[in-house]
Each structure stands twice: as structure tokens, then as C-alpha cells.
Amino acid sequence: MDMNVDGRLKNVFWADARSRASNEYFGEVDTFDTIYLTNRYEMSFAPFVGVNYHGQLILLGAGLIFNEDTETFTWLFQSWLNCMGDEAPKAIITDQDRAMKNANAITFVFSNTRHRFCLWHILKKVPEKFGSHGAYKDGLKSQLLKCVYDSQTIEEFEKCWEVMITIYNLKENAWLQSLYAARTYWAPVFLKEVFWAGMSTTQRSESMNAFFDGYVHARTNLKEFVDQFDNALKKKIENENAADFHSFNVTIPVVSISPLEKIF
Structure with missing residues (x-):
């Protein structure tokens, strides 16, 4: 938690054990966007989103931030880095419109991370x-x-x-x-030497935002937000477990006569 001089809450960052574990496996590429709802306290929701081996979105941490300036983003990125054992992402994707506000923070905190615009x-x-x-x-x-x-x-x-x-x-x-x-x-030809996990846009972040739509809205208070956020993550874990079960128990039918495809 980040407090101002009067002891009032300015910014919040949190990540559960699952997010920290997921970051070890899938934290190479992050998308970061603050386009989602601004709640009743005028705080923007700022999720760090990755993708797992099923192509599903995974949450690698999240923040509620009061401002979208370099100081705030620096605090948020540093909090994320501290939480993840100082393992910075290899690449990060952000919205171009907000890039000027967070680019300095990315350069300062994630000095070796390749930054891409959506x-x-x-x-x-x-x-x-x-x-x-x-x-x-x-x-x-x-x-x-x-x-x-x-x-x-x-x-x-x-x-x-x-x-x-x-x-x-x-x-x-x-x-x-x-x-x-x-x-x-932003031009693909300048970025093709970097691994992007199949992502070139922050639409992954926006899809994660859409996932929370059934649980939180702009008038959700902070206590309700945390509880509903937890409920949303539980549902996401169920989806991941279902995908795991499916991948281990279903044989994908071949579409050609190639023996090589059958082996795979």
C-alpha cells in the first residue's frame, strides 16, 4: 500500500501465491493497461496480464492507482518487481496513448525489458x-x-x-x-526478434478486464472489490483446471494422413 503524507491511501498493489507462481512459468511477456473501470474512489484498475500454455489469460498481479503519472507507475512497477523476486519481464506491451506516462517508469524499473506499443x-x-x-x-x-x-x-x-x-x-x-x-x-519488422507469446496488443489486458465485468463495477467499494476480485480469480482457476483436464484426457483427431501429425 502507498500512503500520502496524511496517511490516506493513494495506491494499492497485490498478487496472490498463484500469480507469483504463474510468473515463474509465464512471466516472460506481460501486457499492462489501465483502460478499465475507474471506481468510486477515482482509482484506476491496473492488471498485469500474461498468457499460459493453453492460451488462456493469467493474472500476474494488479493495482488500484490514484494517478497515471511517472511517479505512480514507478511505485507500481517497483512493487510488482519486489513481489516477483526481482524477476522483470523480458517484454511488456502497453497502450501507446498511455505510453508516454509509463515509458519512463518502464525504462527506470524494467531497464532490460523490451517495450512495445499496442x-x-x-x-x-x-x-x-x-x-x-x-x-x-x-x-x-x-x-x-x-x-x-x-x-x-x-x-x-x-x-x-x-x-x-x-x-x-x-x-x-x-x-x-x-x-x-x-x-x-510498434512496427512488427522491428520487433520480430523478440518473443511475444503470440501477443502484439493489449487486447489481452482488455479481455481480462472484461472477465471481471461480472464481478465488479465502478460503484463497487474497496472491501467488496477485494472479495469479488477473489471470486473472479477462483472462477478463472476452475477454467484453467478444466483446460488441463481436457489436454490430458482428449486426443485431438488428425486432419491429414501424415504419420508425423499422428505422432504429435
Whole structure:
């Protein structure tokens, strides 16, 4: 718990034994997002989310934070690090909009962690930024997506981006300039050498947020929040156990005549 000078609660972080154990196995890649509900105390819910060998979401710790500034994020990340035996994640994914607020904290606390921006959030803004452009549907959109998804080398990306900027006269576009300046944080071609556990977005965090929707809401008080949070985790453990049982007791039917597939 983090208190202010008057002894009032500012921020909270907690992780149970299961989250700590899960981090040993699956803590290589985290997604972190604070987009979820702000409760009646004006505190944002901030979960650290990973993925297990079933592809299921797992909670690696969570916080309720009063502010979204560098000082608060530094405290939260340091609390997480202390809890996890100083084992920092190898990679972390955050929302680009909040990245400037937590990037300094990530660099300070997780100095060797590779930081990535959520690609989905970035591309979601494309219609808003360029929907009114005359060539948006006639080539601009497809050219941008080609740069993002079809570039196999950094050189290809740079060339493709330059062509797009030149053809559509976008040299003065401030949003694209800022995006290009931060390209090593979001463009897949700059990130493919890092293990991401199949994740490129914070939608995993948002899916975890959605999981809690049946248990907590913006008017849940702090005592109820902790109890309901515990109930939600119990349900998640049931789902994990069911997936474990299924994987040990069900044989997946082969879809080809390949002997190799049958062996697997």
C-alpha cells in the first residue's frame, strides 16, 4: 500500500501465491493497461496480464492507482518487481496513448525489458486520422497496412513508408511523423526478434478486464472489490483446471494422413 503524507491511501498493489507462481512459468511477456473501470474512489484498475500454455489469460498481479503519472507507475512497477523476486519481464506491451506516462517508469524499473506499443490501438486510429483524405480508400489505407504487415526487413519498411509519404503528400502530417519516430516500438519488422507469446496488443489486458465485468463495477467499494476480485480469480482457476483436464484426457483427431501429425 502507498500512503500520502496524511496517511490516506493513494495506491494499492497485490498478487496472490498463484500469480507469483504463474510468473515463474509465464512471466516472460506481460501486457499492462489501465483502460478499465475507474471506481468510486477515482482509482484506476491496473492488471498485469500474461498468457499460459493453453492460451488462456493469467493474472500476474494488479493495482488500484490514484494517478497515471511517472511517479505512480514507478511505485507500481517497483512493487510488482519486489513481489516477483526481482524477476522483470523480458517484454511488456502497453497502450501507446498511455505510453508516454509509463515509458519512463518502464525504462527506470524494467531497464532490460523490451517495450512495445499496442498495434491494434494504433491502427484503430487510422480511419479517424485519414478517413477524410481523398485517397484513403483508393490506396492510402492499403499502402499503410502493406508497410506494417508485409515488410520483411527494416529496409523494406523504410522504403515502403517513404513511398507512402511521397505519393500521398503526407510529409507535414504530425501524427505520421510521431508514429514514424516511435516505429521501433510498434512496427512488427522491428520487433520480430523478440518473443511475444503470440501477443502484439493489449487486447489481452482488455479481455481480462472484461472477465471481471461480472464481478465488479465502478460503484463497487474497496472491501467488496477485494472479495469479488477473489471470486473472479477462483472462477478463472476452475477454467484453467478444466483446460488441463481436457489436454490430458482428449486426443485431438488428425486432419491429414501424415504419420508425423499422428505422432504429435
